[in-house]
Amino acid sequence: MPLPNHVHVAGYDVCTDHYINGKRVTSDSHFEIHCPIDQRRLGEVAEGRDEHVEAAIQAAQAAFPAWSALTAAERLPYLQRYAEEIGKRAEMLCTVESNDAGILLSRMRHGVVPRAMQNILWFAQHALDLQNRPIDTEQAHHLVRHDPAGVAVIITPWNAPLMLSTWKLGPALAAGNTCILKPPEWAPLTCSILADAADAAGLPAGVFNVVQGIGATTGAALVRDPRVARISFTGSVPTAKLIAQAAGANLVPCSLELGGKSPFIVLEDADLDGAAATAALMYRNAGQVCLAGTRLLVHRGVADTFVAKMRALVEGLVVGDPREEATEVGPIIHPRQVERVKGFVDRAVVGGATLLWGGGPHPFGAQYFQPTLVTDLKQDDEIVQNEVFGPVLTLQTFDDDDEAIALANSTDYGLGGVCYGETTHATALAERVRTGFIWVNSFGIRDLAAPFGGIKRSGIGREGGDWSFEFFSDIKDVVVPKKPFRASFAHR
Known part of the structure; x- marks a missing residue:
């Protein structure tokens, strides 16, 4: 007792x-x-x-x-x-x-x-x-x-x-x-x-x-x-x-x-294996991470290869009891949050979006949601513009750096970001993203001496x-x- x-x-x-x-x-x-x-x-x-x-x-x-x-x-x-x-x-x-x-x-x-x-x-x-x-x-x-x-x-x-x-x-x-x-x-x-x-x-x-x-x-x-x-x-x-x-x-x-709605930019000259592995990390803590790069912006020329590599990694993710050592994706905090996440995905599909994987509750339990990737989106779709705070990512493609920046800066949020590409190229592009911080060819590196915070909303x-x-x-x-x-x- x-x-x-x-x-x-x-x-x-x-x-x-x-x-x-x-x-x-x-x-x-x-x-x-x-x-x-x-x-x-x-x-x-x-x-x-x-x-x-x-x-x-x-x-x-x-x-x-x-x-x-x-x-x-x-x-x-x-x-x-x-x-x-x-x-x-x-x-x-x-x-x-x-x-x-x-x-x-x-x-x-x-x-x-x-x-x-x-x-x-x-x-x-x-x-x-x-x-x-x-x-x-x-x-x-x-x-x-x-x-x-x-x-x-x-x-x-x-x-x-x-x-x-x-x-x-x-x-x-x-x-x-x-x-x-x-x-x-x-x-x-x-x-x-x-x-x-x-x-x-x-x-x-x-x-x-x-x-x-x-x-x-x-x-x-x-x-x-x-x-x-x-x-x-x-x-x-x-x-x-x-x-x-x-x-x-x-x-x-x-x-x-x-909150955040951070871009995860993958350039044509990126290490696609590294980028895909890091993108899969965005499902960590069931996507309940404000600084996660939830909007995948991928160069059209490498998008199919990137998605294939990421799919293979996501299919291997272990969804389950967070107390188990092997588990990689745990539960969503509360039934109300589960409904919120599901609502974003359902409305996106009704609006014409395509599910590349996931899209609904996970069979492990009532508060578990499948790692999800949504594509074929319009820029003003709510799932692109608003924070979902669940294991849900969106995918959009671009043809050049200017278009990548336009997409990256298109929301009212500006907390974090990720940019994968040849280091000089990726760094130059990262400097143009309107955000409080951005990781180049990495994710989650934090130092207590460095500033942390966002702009806009x-x-x-x-x-x-x-x-x-x-x-x-x-x-x-x-x-x-x-x-x-x-x-x-x-x-x-």
């Missing part, structure tokens, strides 16, 4: 209460969570109401003066211990998130959990370099400071709860802010484990808080509060618009990392490196003149 106010997941008991001011706090209201692997009910999670939001904001405010007064060097040991405590819970985090969000267990073990630890450690170390940055001019010495901003609200999505929570928490805490994390309601459990790790690491009460709940109520109450200094959100465009409206009323800075702001600290800090210039200063109306 699970402990009171816990759910039992594959041998692990996970607390389902909020974490506020260093203590677990229950609620009279709860919401259900289900396992996407087999739709079984995992249990109930405490739902944040106004009183929980108020308590979390008060706790974060009260903890801010002492936490922000520490230097980056003084905060470093806390965050090092936090990363260590995350590492101690590695297998628990892997198992729970695989059951809660349907993410491949192998990917959790070899990619996500090591990255989660790195997210905390790297930003804690990088903060040491941002204490004071001098700028020397003819008139004055400038000392540029990154001062803590205040209470930061962090809202993360269900497709990567652990990785994206730590990706935001790392710089927010290292910069000296106190934080309130609102987990995704479809996959909240690893965020609760992050609270246990923070408690074990000795983070002072109120520095890190977790308030669970539904976005339209709990999330809305957090983002509209004028005491919040920063809001960092990853998720959908419609939700981001609501957050931006609420934040705008209080002039609170927002970082919004949103794919978001506002950049995360990573100095960009994260610029968002989570108040930048202050301390100006000391080199010569004696005498005030006059000439000085402006």
